[in-house]
Each structure stands twice: as C-alpha cells, then as structure tokens.
Amino acid sequence: MKKLIAGLALAGVMAFNPVTGHAAVGDQTLEPGTTHQDVQELQEILDKKGYFSYSKTTTYYGDYTTDAVKKFQKAKGITVDGIAGDETFKALGVDKKSESNDSDIVEVAKKYEGTKYTWGGETAEEGFDCSGYLNQVFDEAVNIDLPRTVDDIYAEGTSVDQPSVGDIVFFNLEGDGPSHAGVYVGNGEFWHASSSNGVTSDDINSSYWSDKYIGAKSYE
Numbered sequence: 001m002k003k004l005i006a007g008l009a010l011a012g013v014m015a016f017n018p019v020t021g022h023a024a025v026g027d028q029t030l031e032p033g034t035t036h037q038d039v040q041e042l043q044e045i046l047d048k049k050g051y052f053s054y055s056k057t058t059t060y061y062g063d064y065t066t067d068a069v070k071k072f073q074k075a076k077g078i079t080v081d082g083i084a085g086d087e088t089f090k091a092l093g094v095d096k097k098s099e100s101n102d103s104d105i106v107e108v109a110k111k112y113e114g115t116k117y118t119w120g121g122e123t124a125e126e127g128f129d130c131s132g133y134l135n136q137v138f139d140e141a142v143n144i145d146l147p148r149t150v151d152d153i154y155a156e157g158t159s160v161d162q163p164s165v166g167d168i169v170f171f172n173l174e175g176d177g178p179s180h181a182g183v184y185v186g187n188g189e190f191w192h193a194s195s196s197n198g199v200t201s202d203d204i205n206s207s208y209w210s211d212k213y214i215g216a217k218s219y220e
Contacts, residue, residue, distance in 0.1 A: 025038045025041040025042055025045070025089075025094060025158070026038075026089040026094040029083065029084065029085040029086075030042055030061055030083070030084040030085075031061060031082075031083045031084070032061050032062070032063075032065075032066050032082060032083075033061060034060075034061040035059050035060050035061070036059060036061075037059055039058070039059050039060060039061045039065065040057045040058060040059045041158060042061075042065065042069075042084055043057040043058070043064075043065055043068070044057055045092055045094065046065075046068045046069070046072060046092075049072065049092075051068040051069075051071050051072045051075075052064065052065070052068040053067075053068065066082040067082075069082050069083070069084055069088060070082045072088070072091070072092070073088060073091075076091045078091055101141070101142045101166065102164075102165040102166045104141040104142060105137060105138070105141045105142060105165070105166045105183060105185075106165060106166075106185045106186075107141070108136075108137045108140050108141040109137050109141075109183050109185060109191040110185075110191065110201075112124055112128070112133065112136070112137075112199045113191075113199055113200065113201075114198055114199060114200075115127060115128055115133075115193070115198050115199040116128075116198045117129065117193050117194060117195050117196070117197075117198045117199075119195075120132070121193075122135065122136065123136070124136070127198070128193040128198075128199060129193055129195075130150065130180050130181055130182065130192055130193045130194075131146075131147075131148060131149055131150050131153060131181065132148075132193065133192065133193035133199060134146055134153065134168060134181060134182070134183060135148065137183055137191075138183075138219065142166075144219055146219065150170070150178050150179060150180060150181050151177065151178060153168065153181060153217075154170050154177075154178040154181070154217065156219070157217025157218060157219050158217055158218045158219070159215060159216075159217055160216050160217060160218050162216070163184040163190075163204075163216035164184070164186075164218070165184060165185055165186045166183070166184070166218075167183075167184045167216045167217060167218050167219075168181050168182070168183055168184070168216065168217055168218075168219060169181065169182055169183075169184050169190050169204060169213065169215075169216045170213070170214050170215055170216065170217070171209065171212040171213055171214060172212055172214045173212055177214075178214060180192070180212075182202075184204070184216060185201070188203050188204050188205045189201050189202070189203060189204070190202060190204050
C-alpha cells in the first residue's frame with residue numbers, strides 16, 4: 001500500500017502545472033445553481049459554524065446551501081440574498097487570496113535565505129526548523145498564525161490538487177506521514193528550512209523530493 005501511495009504521489013508531482021491550481025474558496029462569488037469544489041468548502045465552513053444542516057457536503061449549490069447562507073447572513077446582519085459573495089466570505093472569515101498576498105509570501109520566504117537550521121527554532125536569530133520557518137513567513141507576510149508542528153499544519157489546511165504560489169507543500173521523510181514542509185513559490189520551486197542547508201530553495205520535481213511528496217494545502 002505504501003508503494004502504491006508513493007507511486008500516486010510521484011505521478012501527481014510529475015504532472016504539475018506550475019502556473020495553475022485550485023483557487024482558494026472566496027476567490028469567486030458562489031450562488032444557487034453553481035457546481036464547483038468551492039461550494040463543498042463553503043458548506044464545510046458553514047457546517048462548522050452550525051448553519052449547514054444537510055447530512056453530507058456536495059459540490060452543488062442547492063436549497064440547503066442557499067438556506068444555510070441566508071441563515072448566516074441574517075445572523076451577521078448583512079444582506080440576506082443566499083449568495084456567497086465578498087461580504088459573506090468576509091463575515092465567514094474567508095479573505096480572497098490575492099496576488100499581492102502571494103508576492104508578499106514569496107518575498108518574505110526568500111528574505112531568510114541562508115538562515116541556519118535549528119531544531120525547534122522560531123526566529124532568524126536562533127535559526128529555524130521547517131515549521132518555525134513557515135510560521136515566520138506566514139505571520140510576517142499575510143498575518144496568518146499557523147500551528148507550530150508540521151502534523152498540525154497539515155491537519156488544518158485545505159487540500160489542493162496542485163500547488164499554487166503561497167501554498168504549503170508536504171513531504172514524508174520518515175515513512176510515517178508528513179514530517180517536512182515548505183512554501184511553494186511557482187515553477188516547481190519551494191522554499192524551506194533544510195536541516196543540512198538552512199533556509200534554501202529546492203525543485204519539487206527532483207528525484208529526491210518528488211519521491212517524498214504527499215500533497216499541498218492552502219491557508220489563505
């Protein structure tokens with residue numbers, strides 16, 4: 001089974017399109033009749049907040065989604081129209097993933113090039129481990145407070161089919177789940193705190209990293 005999973009992960013890496021990927025929920029207005037993966041993510045958010053009552057989530061924006069959105073809108077005192085647009089996403093705590101945010105993440109990620117690796121490190125002065133580095137980048141660039149460990153970061157993110165700029169890519173280095181992560185900056189490149197080289201960039205499609213890649217997630 002592990003060989004099968006590794007093979008599927010490798011196939012996914014080799015099929016990367018470096019400039020496309022599933023956008024984050026909130027990037028487009030969702031309305032009744034829409035069928036899209038973002039609808040399911042919207043339903044999951046509404047379900048966590050206690051507004052979505054259907055037994056399972058789907059990719060279709062039907063009556064249950066419309067009713068849930070209206071109930072949420074009414075509770076928040078915003079326009080009640082059953083349409084998930086900018087105002088509703090903002091009230092849900094979902095901000096649109098902007099190009100400026102992406103460029104900020106890339107700029108901050110590269111800013112720490114050469115910073116030494118330190119197990120448990122959280123600052124440039126003491127050095128970073130991989131999750132400490134990601135915490136610094138996302139806090140400084142887009143004011144996102146990530147969990148402290150790779151396992152918890154992985155558990156909290158929204159899975160994407162292929163990584164886009166600003167997503168976090170995960171690797172299984174030890175054979176028992178996510179144990180390393182970095183920030184994807186496009187064109188197959190990711191930045192991370194390497195135990196051997198400190199903060200540096202690597203090619204996700206290289207034989208070493210593609211063999212250990214297990215997925216990407218969005219946090220914006």
